[in-house]
Amino acid sequence: MQKLLGSNFLKKAIFLAATFGLVQLLIVTGVINPFIMDTLTTICINIILAVSLNLITGFTGQFSLGHAGFMSIGAYTCTIITLRVPTTLGFITGLLAGAILAALVGAVVGLPTLRLRGDYLAIATLGMAEIIRIIFLNLDITNGAAGLFNNNQYVNWFWLFLFTAGTVVLISNFIKSSHGRACISIREDEIAAEAVGINSTKYKVTAFVMGAFFAGIAGSMHSSYFYFIKPDLFGFLKSINILVIVVFGGLGSISGSIIAAILLALISTSLQSIPELQMVIYAAMLITIMLFRPQGLMGSKELSLSLFKKWSSLIHRKNGGEA
């Protein structure tokens, strides 16, 4: 058992290192140009946002429409700090401060609202994100509707990869622990979970706070890579976009969120050449896919070696049948 765990860990580490190295090589050799780098960054940020929202909505079953609010807290905190301390250290400090602040707001908002169920919670979180947006719109330090401009870009592939892979690994680890199972049991049946000793409020708030923390990180990375932030970037539409990735990939599937973040980014980038039709085609594709796979691309399953084996044996059987 110990050996098994060890080899699994090794496999993961090798996979992560290889991914990092390959992309780094492509950047150095110029195959990944600045345009592709923009898409890659968007993908990474969306992965963090989707996986962290999946923890709240997909795994713990709490419908949140306010994820962009937490993202904006990270974005503003990080920008405000890096504007005053324009170094990489300033950026990392800003990023951590942003994530912690988002987590704190998550706790303050979560404690009273997570007692609400379903639609009511969705509306409450929506309201929270709106309030955060209006606060940023009216503060001096955030420069109101005009927003903030960050002269320096601290986020490079190294930081992007570190925080994206870190988020994915930590949240999957959490899900595979007893604490994670406690969250999942609330999604499955809250009354039964309480009856076997799970403090449902505690675990809802834990998931919410963790989700907010990572959304804060995503916001910081966004602000530091794309230079410019304003309150309108983090409105209702942004929250919905994150939710779309989660639902599209499958509620309760981390690999689903990752695949969906990549696919949707590729689709919308490839549609950029026809701006008139972009949103129409994007929406039509979403509707079509959701009609055929209402449970999302992955359902609640994870991409794994055994799943590959199942698929390949299915394909083999099909081919055999045809022959």
Next chain:
Amino acid sequence: MPILKVNKLTKAFGGLMAVSNVNLELNQGELVGLIGPNGAGKTTVFNLLTGIYVPTSGTITLFQDNNQTQLQCLKPYTICKAGVARTFQNIRLFKDLTVLDNVRIAMHKNLDYGLFASLFHTKAYSEEENQLIEKSLELLKILKLHHKKDELARNLPYGEQRHLEIVRALAANPSLLLLDEPAAGMNPAETANLTEMIGWIRKNFNLTILLIEHDMSLVMKICERIYVLDYGMVIAEGTPSEIKANKRVIEAYLGEEVNHA
């Protein structure tokens, strides 16, 4: 020695008195039945005992190693931590999780490792996770479910789902176990098997059991004492033979069955 004392427990839903002025007393190690016609208020009593409903009035006291806990103002999860576990009349398993997960989740309340260990999968994490699996399989073996540990709960046949709910309740390590119609939907052979199993579990886990059941063969066979509920009130209390002979009970409850037969 009493383990549970219920005093003048009352629950009103609007104008309906689902439970009114119920007094119950369970002694350490007893197996007690709670019977009554449909809608008598039995499940409501369980929901009050486990904190799913807050009583309109009355007290519930749990006695354990010289300390006593008032349950009527506690949340369900604290009541479970205090040592009361239950099953549900309409099975409430975690349907999309595996059999093993269903059991492991009930052991979470006694978990030692914290958030840090769960995020970084430290040594404490893997050691305790292995223990959890081992303990869960041990419990599953009792009801012969261990070879189905990786199946989704929803895919188990009905009888095994009821069994799994009992295992899950046991995993919470209770001193008082509440079973809400454990034999519902089972055939006579399955019921006989279950009857034996309940007796065995009580002995080996050192439990006190309160049991709601419509199947009289089961109730009369294993219960030492029986409370009869009708229209939310306790109308009789006594040993199985006393209850069988009680006129009010026959009128209110057994009479129905006699007429049906």
